[in-house]
Amino acid sequence: MNLPLLIGYGNTLRRDDGAGVWLVNEFSRCYPGRAHCLSVHQLGPELAEAVVRAPCVVFADASVAVSDLAVSRIEPSDSSSSHRSTHHTTPQDLLHSCLDLYGRIPSDCYVVRIPVRSLSWGETITDEVKAACRDAVEAIAELLDNLAFRGTKAKQDGREGGMDNVRRETERRDIVP
Template identity: 35%
Template sequence: MQSPPPCSTLIIGYGNTLRSDDGAGQKIAETVESWGLEGVSSLAVHQLTPELAAEMAQSRQVIFVDVYPNTGDSNGVQVTPINPKNSHSPLGHASNPQSLLALCQVLYRVTPASYWVLIPAENFEFGESFSPLTTQNIPRALEEIQMLLSRVEDYARS
């Protein structure tokens, strides 16, 4: 098996673009793709599927982008490292990043550094526009992604 390129990052933005704020993950993946950064690729997908593990195995770092329902406790972007040990079933349906990372580890014996970038959301009704809360946090999520990308570049240089 080939080792992943030294500075590769895969962005996976997911959610339903027809459910208002839920489409923000895909929007961010498309934005990052438009930057045209070397060693960075992006996928905008409706949902996480087991087939994504093959793409992940070719990357040094994977950044998942999604939304979380705003409950009023927190209204900011959250960045969380992902650990495959949090998954209950590595070979089952990969419907969350932990399961998908565990599947990548089992099938390809590769565990890329993985993060979850979560954007607060409040509108999941049918529609294609974002709420003010989600709209104001998209640039913040992009800044967090840029910081994660620079960490990989710093690691590759050392």
């Protein structure tokens, strides 16, 4: 079975904006071999291939829109091509590109948003955000365990689901309004 994919992204020169990258490194250290981990400056269509190969994808990013750690399930964006930009790609946009390019996406897609304290110049993240990242690492590990359990259970019950499954283009009507 392919490993789940964890993508942390952000600008590591702007302190807490690099929280997603820090989180991924921490996850690799705490749970080696548990997920395929990628850290990138920003999301781009080059990542689509890695995403569609994974049974599950988790994006980790710093966010000014949340005050507490937030884990949420996401769907592909419903935006038309005119609203997507080559300079700013959201996880939802990337999933949309996966459908366009490969006709499928992982069955489970999540984004972890980490609240930030400082976005000034600097290569270190704040202690508060480090603590939030450590919480996020545990939350992601638990999430992946649950998905793996659900997949095993579904298999035993003779159903599809969990981390062995992908959503295909034929299901796109359900995904994209």
